[in-house]
Amino acid sequence: MLVNLKNILKAAEARKCAIGSFNTPNLMSIKAVIGAAEELNQPVIIMHAQVHEEMGLCKMEEMAPIMLFMAERASVPVCVHLDHGTDMDYVKRGLELGFTSVMYDGSELSVDENRANTCMIVEAAERFGASVEAEVGSMGARESGGEGGESIYTDPSLAKEFVGDTGIDALACAFGTAHGLYLTAPKLDFDRLSKINDIIDVPIVMHGGSGVSEEDYKEVIRRGVRKINYYTYMAKAGGEAVSKMSDMTFFHDIAVEAERGMRENVSEAIKVFAGLK
Numbered sequence: 001m002l003v004n005l006k007n008i009l010k011a012a013e014a015r016k017c018a019i020g021s022f023n024t025p026n027l028m029s030i031k032a033v034i035g036a037a038e039e040l041n042q043p044v045i046i047m048h049a050q051v052h053e054e055m056g057l058c059k060m061e062e063m064a065p066i067m068l069f070m071a072e073r074a075s076v077p078v079c080v081h082l083d084h085g086t087d088m089d090y091v092k093r094g095l096e097l098g099f100t101s102v103m104y105d106g107s108e109l110s111v112d113e114n115r116a117n118t119c120m121i122v123e124a125a126e127r128f129g130a131s132v133e134a135e136v137g138s139m140g141a142r143e144s145g146g147e148g149g150e151s152i153y154t155d156p157s158l159a160k161e162f163v164g165d166t167g168i169d170a171l172a173c174a175f176g177t178a179h180g181l182y183l184t185a186p187k188l189d190f191d192r193l194s195k196i197n198d199i200i201d202v203p204i205v206m207h208g209g210s211g212v213s214e215e216d217y218k219e220v221i222r223r224g225v226r227k228i229n230y231y232t233y234m235a236k237a238g239g240e241a242v243s244k245m246s247d248m249t250f251f252h253d254i255a256v257e258a259e260r261g262m263r264e265n266v267s268e269a270i271k272v273f274a275g276l277k
């Protein structure tokens, strides 16, 4: 069942849990994520990231129809989300392709430019009944290799102003997580997260969500995080499963084993986010 971000996060808010949001740059990862969500009977978000197109992994035009098809026929609510759209035209193309949610990422621009562009995306998304996530503060590099030290944490009062001015449906906040593999365990600024949650009236999104400890997931969910972006450790689990294969002659066997490894990892993540363990 295809749903937008606003509605899927409303359900998360009512249940005081978080929805796992997974990048799916190929068919195996789409099947792994939706398969895990269906097995656990939990809503889920699948995402195409602009950076994955830039890295040559997959094109939005190719992925959108498959993601939408798989979401529509799923037995659980699935939101099809565009992750870190840094280019306005790219995000608008995503809306035209049918994404039910888009993230406009203007975090590398000045706050004024970020606000102005986000307003335009919110207006465009309304015409499609799609939701909008935006970001204030910065989680560092969008691709792997992000190190927490470079992050610029989200300022609570700026966050409040930004949400009020733009009318977005969810806000990505920087409070200590980073994209990519963690070289040292992340130290999260829980007080900052609570302060932001107390004064804004939209759900908070945590990026760099894979590789965080189970206790920290539970703590951020208690403090208002409702969407957790998760990819690196899922992709790593797929790679590790393949590396343990004794016979790698045929690619179709490799693909199936990668899907199994990713699905297992995603399933554990969803259980924690949904409060099932």
Ligand SMILES: [Zn+2]
Pocket (backbone or CB within 6 Å): 084, 139, 179, 207, 208, 229
């Ligand atoms: Zn991110």
